[in-house]
Amino acid sequence: GLLTARLGIKAMELCRPLPWIDNDKPRLGDFRRQLIGQLKETLQKSKSSPEK
Numbered sequence: 001g002l003l004t005a006r007l008g009i010k011a012m013e014l015c016r017p018l019p020w021i022d023n024d025k026p027r028l029g030d031f032r033r034q035l036i037g038q039l040k041e042t043l044q045k046s047k048s049s050p051e052k
Contacts, residue, residue: 005031 009026 001035002028002032005035
């Protein structure tokens with residue numbers, strides 16, 4: 001989840017040959033929002049599908 005995203009962002013930063021453009025730099029908040037959105041979608045699907 002978020003720990004992996006933090007590690008990935010740091011790895012990209014360290015391995016990147018050029019500095020980030022200010023508006024193009026990935027942020028943890030972007031990943032967090034996407035992760036929460038996917039979680040909500042998954043939970044809604046599991047609630048709406050009938051269990052056997």
